[in-house]
Amino acid sequence: MIRHYNIEKWIAAYLLGALSAKERDELEKWIEESPENEKKFTHLLSEEKFTEQYNQYNKVDSKAAWVSFRNKTRSSAFRIEWSTFVRYAAILLLPLTVAYFFWWTPGQQKQMSQETILPGASQAVLLLQNGNRISLNAGSGNQIPVGYSSMATASEEGISYTHADNEAVDQYNTLLTPRGGEYRVTLSDGTIVHLNSASRLKYPVTFSKNKRVVHLEGEAYFNVAEDKKRPFYVVTDGLKIRQYGTSFNVNTYSSRYIDVVLVSGSIGVIPDSGKEEQELKPGQKAEFNRSLQTVSVTDIDVESYVAWNDGRFVFEDESLENIMQTLSRWYDVDIRFGSPQLRNLHFTGSVDRYETIDRILKAIAYTVDVQFDIQERTVYISK
Structure with a gap:
């Protein structure tokens, strides 16, 4: 059927x-x-x-x-x-x-509480080498001392290190986004990183002369500035991604695997286990199995993996469990399923990432025939 x-x-x-x-x-x-x-x-x-x-x-x-x-x-x-x-x-x-x-036909519409939960926003915490913590948001607009005599500029577009001191190669900053947050950072080489909710990016105030290395937990979209003399590395738990100038997405949310999706250019993925580097072409995904320490490469439609970077959620035959995990991080809500079977329902569609959560839930409810009830930042799902 x-x-x-x-x-x-x-x-x-x-x-x-x-x-x-x-x-x-x-x-x-x-x-x-x-x-x-x-x-x-x-x-x-x-x-x-x-x-x-x-x-x-x-x-x-x-x-x-x-x-x-x-x-x-x-x-x-x-x-x-x-x-x-x-x-x-x-x-x-x-x-x-x-x-x-x-x-939907008259009398079949699922009811939902009227509680309004707003989408995530541009917000983060900047952790400096000396342990100081600085709150960042879309309204920030000031110069921030980030190491030695180096300064970074915070604005509505994010934080920028374009005027970093070349002597600060041993000074590291860490950008932390909470649930319900996102933030952009322009690194000292011009690379732009869009950090998704509940994520962490550690990076030097100034890159060394030989290579550029950052450490990621969570999810981020990278637009790497081209530099043929200095490879750019993204280091995660168990995997390293190498490139010189390209656009790609890295997702480490899952405890079972890490997804690396290449949009343009070329990259290589290198497991910590010492296995050979595998190269990706645009339109391919590398899935790293954490337990087996293996990498599998497949051809995909990248849109559903990177649409969040451009303000949308695109779900292609996605399970309701995975969808709700995504919404949980972005809207900072808890999820409760009425029965295990509901987790395996599937949904296909595209919705605005900056809509209130109830509008997205209604779109899903019309398609997969479930009921959502929102109570004090908890979404209850039932038939």
Whole structure:
């Protein structure tokens, strides 16, 4: 039997004229599975409110949408044409609209408490070599002594070490983000690191003349400044990533594995066990198994792994357990499942990372048929 969480994606592609031949066959098979399926499909296409919302995609002010997107992402490294973006955004967002009108009928809407939980924000703690702790947030705008005579600048874009003293190679700073936080740092060589929630990055105030080394716990997106004479290393628990100039994402949240996803350039991953370095090409993921000390490399669609860096959550056939772990860190909430079976439900969709949590939970609830209840920063999940 065809799984429900693929249907809305196929119908969205059908409406946008982007359905592949294989997907069309699958959709037709699903429609023919039962009279009820055919009725649902026909009802969707004739649903007046859905038609109104779908028609809005044809009325989008593309340039305004692009400007809004750029303002939200605040990423100077992101490059894409606005016309391509709007088309791509429609492909990602329309499945949620389909899901709402396709699976929901009057009387079936799941209730949810009205408690508002805001998304994470730009905030971190800077730990200096001497043990001093400095709180950072989006409103910071001052010069910070970070080692010897070196100074860093804190601004709305993050903290920058571009004017670091070359004598401070033995001085280390550590950037800590809490649950519900994120922060960007521009290192002394010009490398930009976007640190996700509940993460830690340790780095020298000034890199040495031979190599550039940082230590990561949690998740971060790296846009490494090119320097062919000094390789850049990201060191995690059990794994080292080497490159000279490239963009990639490292995720160490799991106790079972570490994910390294390459967006552009080339990198090598080196296990501490002494096994050979494995090189990655753009569009590939290296998964390091912590217990086996092995690395497996696969071809992937990088979007779901790096979309957080540009202000979105993209879930591709993701389990509800993994999704809720992600939301737990970003919104600083606890999660409680009513039964173990709920953890294995799957969801596909794209949502704004800066929305309140209830709007994201509603989008998921419409698709996977669960109920969310929010009480004092705890999300309870039940049927």
